[in-house]
Amino acid sequence: MAKNPNYGIDAPGLCRFFFIGGLTALTLLCLALMWLPQSGFWFLAIKIILAIFAIYLLGMGCLMIYDSKITKIATRDQLLSTIHWLGDEQVLDVGCGRGLMMVGAAQRLTTGKSIGVDIWQAEDQSANSPAGAMENARLAKVEDRIIVQTADMRKLPFADQSIDVVLSAWAVHNLKQNTDRECALNEMMRVLKKGGFLILSDIEHREAYAKHLKSLGLVDVKIIFSPIRDTILNIVSFGSYRPFAITGRKAH
Ligand SMILES: C[S@@+](CC[C@H](N)C(=O)[O-])C[C@H]1O[C@@H](n2cnc3c(N)ncnc32)[C@H](O)[C@@H]1O
Known part of the structure; x- marks a missing residue:
């Protein structure tokens, strides 16, 4: 099968940071859900903060990959036309x-x-x-x-x-x-x-x-x-x- 051009990922270090940070937050969230008590203000706050970090960091990582791989190529073609x-x-x-x-x-x-x-x-x-x-x-x-x-x-x-x-x-x-x-x-x-x-x-x-x-x-x-x-x-x-x-x- 013919290979397509591969234009890479922009700012790969930042992208890696988002994924590693997001996966770390997600792992900590899973541990917190398993091991921390279900009730209590601070326990709930810790879980919410970890969930926000996990969603934000993984979301930013996915956005960067999506824009490098999809949005930029579509935009390029629109602009050149x-x-x-x-x-x-x-x-x-x-x-x-x-x-x-x-x-x-x-x-x-x-x-x-x-x-x-x-x-x-x-x-x-x-x-x-x-x-x-x-x-x-x-x-x-x-x-x-x-x-x-x-x-x-x-x-x-x-x-x-x-x-x-x-x-x-x-x-x-x-x-x-x-x-x-x-x-x-x-x-x-x-x-x-x-x-x-x-x-x-x-x-x-x-x-x-x-x-x-x-x-x-x-x-x-x-x-x-x-x-x-x-x-x-x-x-x-x-x-x-x-x-x-x-x-x-x-x-x-
Ligand atoms: C995010 S990449 C974008 C590459 C490409 N234009 C694209 O859209 O896929 C930014 C590019 O700018 C180049 N760059 C940064 N500073 C530069 C400079 N002073 N002169 C020429 N290129 C530079 C980088 O090496 C890198 O290839």
Whole structure:
């Protein structure tokens, strides 16, 4: 049977923490239910707290896996289909990891190239490597349209206005300093041709990105997110996990 591309799990260490923490809380809850007395305020409180921890931690772990494996791929296809592809575009996926956006774009190209750049941080994606990105391109049968390069998003090794479509998924938030994130956005807009498209998705800093990109000349800006999901995730993640996408064109 033909193998499908595998785009890995984002933040695998955090995901592991949620599952180990959740299973530990669940085990303690089972022990408490078996061994602690059925009555008494504090015994009940301990059981409720353990149940809340188990549900929260396991739920967050499952959510992370679901989003890495299902939501991101569905969202990628929706976002890429907002572009009117000619097939000859030069595409850049910034922080490509194992190539989710890069491969999706390459599937829409004929003579164009889809370039992925990354510094391959193991903590940001499971089995993150240039070989992993190329393997996914091979499995999707687009390796002839793919170029994978090691480069920092704060200093993209491309000429000004040389790229037709700039893509980036869930990568920029990994830069912890605001100035670094702005620098990455400056670089994306520098290499983008006038009239070129940008699709930037991430999990934090929605308003700051939109404001900065507009100040750099991004027009027809759309900010895409589900208000209900955003509100719920904002609460359960304490503001650190609010997936969204920004799309727009560089002004002529
Ligand atoms: C959560 S992963 C997302 C990967 C891919 N875009 C996807 O959606 O599957 C974030 C990626 O950003 C990359 N990254 C982090 N800091 C970077 C930097 N300064 N320059 C380039 N890539 C970076 C990480 O190595 C990782 O591959």
